[in-house]
Amino acid sequence: MFQTRDSVKEPSSAAEASVIAGQFRAARLSKTALSDFPGPLPRVLDESYAIQDAAIAGWPDKLVGWKVGRILGDLVTVHGTDRLIGPIFAASLQRATGETEESFAAIQDGFCAVEGEYVFELAADAIPGKTDYDASSALDLVGELWTGIEVAGSPLATINDLGPTVVVSDFGNNWGLILGKPVQNWRARLEDLTCAVTINGDVVGTGVVTAFPGGITQSLVFALNCAARRGLPLKRGMLISTGAVSGVHDAKPGDHAIADFGQDGKIACHRLAGPSSSGQK
Numbered sequence: 001m002f003q004t005r006d007s008v009k010e011p012s013s014a015a016e017a018s019v020i021a022g023q024f025r026a027a028r029l030s031k032t033a034l035s036d037f038p039g040p041l042p043r044v045l046d047e048s049y050a051i052q053d054a055a056i057a058g059w060p061d062k063l064v065g066w067k068v069g070r071i072l073g074d075l076v077t078v079h080g081t082d083r084l085i086g087p088i089f090a091a092s093l094q095r096a097t098g099e100t101e102e103s104f105a106a107i108q109d110g111f112c113a114v115e116g117e118y119v120f121e122l123a124a125d126a127i128p129g130k131t132d133y134d135a136s137s138a139l140d141l142v143g144e145l146w147t148g149i150e151v152a153g154s155p156l157a158t159i160n161d162l163g164p165t166v167v168v169s170d171f172g173n174n175w176g177l178i179l180g181k182p183v184q185n186w187r188a189r190l191e192d193l194t195c196a197v198t199i200n201g202d203v204v205g206t207g208v209v210t211a212f213p214g215g216i217t218q219s220l221v222f223a224l225n226c227a228a229r230r231g232l233p234l235k236r237g238m239l240i241s242t243g244a245v246s247g248v249h250d251a252k253p254g255d256h257a258i259a260d261f262g263q264d265g266k267i268a269c270h271r272l273a274g275p276s277s278s279g280q281k
Contacts, residue, residue, distance in 0.1 A: 014050065016040065021054035024170045027155035029060075033109035034155040037166060045079050048168035052086065053230060055171065061089040065119075065239030066227060067150055067174045068219040070212070071164045082213055083222040084164055086172015088239060092151075094178045101256070102178050102269040104151050108253075111154040111173065112271060116195035116246035116259035118209065119148040119179060119239050120220050126227075126234040133224040135217045139187070141234075142220070147180035147195075147261045149269060150241050152248065160248075177241055180259075180267040190215060196260045197246040205247035216242035 016039060023038030042048045056063065065088040076082045096102050106112035123143030126133070153175025159166055160173065167173045183193070193216075196206040209216045219242035227234055234240070251257060254273040260266045 017047065017050040018054045020169065021051045021058065024051075024155065025055050025058055027107075028171075031107050032155060033107050033157065036158075037156060037162060037169075041162065042165040042169055045081070045084070045165060045168055048165040049230060051169040052171065056087050059087075059089065061091050063087050063232075064090045064093055064237075065177070065241065066223045066234070067172050067177070067241040068223050068243050069167060069172055070243055075164055079164060081222075083219060083243075084168050084172055085223050085226050086168065086170075086174045088174055088177050088241065092174075092176035093239070094176065096178050096180050096267045096269075098181065098265060098267075102267070103272055104176055104178070104269060105272045106151070106153045106175060106251070107155050109157060111152065111157050111159050112175065112251045113152040113248045114197065114199075114251050114257045114259070114269065115150040115152060115244035115248050116197045116205070116207075116261070117148050117150050117241045117244060118183065118193060118195075118216050119146040119177070119241045120144075120216075121146060122234055122236055122238050122240070125236050126224050128233045129228060130233075131225045131228045133221050135214070135221060138221045138224055139217060141224075145183040145186035146239075147183060147259070147264050147267060148241055149178040149180075149257070149259050149267050150174065150244070151176040151178065151251075177239065178267055178269055179239070180261070181265045183261075183264050190217060193245070193264075194262055195245040197249055197257060198260070199249055199251065199255050199257045204249045207245040207247060209245055211245070212243055216245075219243050
């Protein structure tokens with residue numbers, strides 16, 4: 001039976017956070033679904049990031065960027081923020097050629113979704129310890145803006161239902177990133193960028209970057225400041241996937257998705273059918 005927030009206690013120690021992180025890490029590496037959250041549910045985001053930090057420290061891959069997710073509604077007041085972040089690793093990064101449909105696997109009976117997003121690439125290191133980036137100073141670090149699809153995924157099928165603290169605990173519900181093409185003249189177009197996603201030929205979501213508070217630039221600002229507070233300042237070449245412009249769209253085995261970025265091109269992908277044997281293409 002799935003856990004609910006009223007049925008569990010909160011984690012109380014660094015050791016407990018490490019145990020939870022280990023359970024999520026083991027489930028991801030073995031491609032095994034979890035029937036419920038592997039321990040007491042975190043109540044505040046500091047506890048969630050402690051779990052995430054422990055999982056990152058033990059993950060056998062290079063950190064290449066961060067995904068930014070949204071916190072919505074009354075939970076913004078509860079947690080004091082409208083965004084969250086999770087790590088992206090090298091083995092889960094794909095670069096779309098535009099000539100073929102990319103493919104990805106996900107954990108059978110876990111969570112899987114696709115999201116059309118825009119992705120900043122840093123051209124310079126963030127200043128270690130600097131936690132007061134604003135829009136101007138954040139954009140000064142950026143080289144390129146790319147189109148992309150975040151593949152959201154977790155061993156825990158109910159991860160989004162359990163809320164932001166659970167999402168943060170398991171890598172921000174990130175499974176991978178498919179990088180598309182650079183966005184031309186992006187600095188002049190930051191308020192005009194759009195994305196639409198179809199799955200199996202049906203339009204499932206459309207959106208504009210201005211629907212986000214502060215737009216995608218604020219997602220970059222948040223990632224820079226949040227990572228720095230955790231002793232993980234962003235580095236040159238890192239990618240920041242800025243949030244689901246198109247919305248979050250469940251992807252079942254065999255589903256085909258296309259993210260359409262207008263003049264900036266399309267990315268096509270599909271979720272491999274059958275049980276997962278790999279966390280990426």
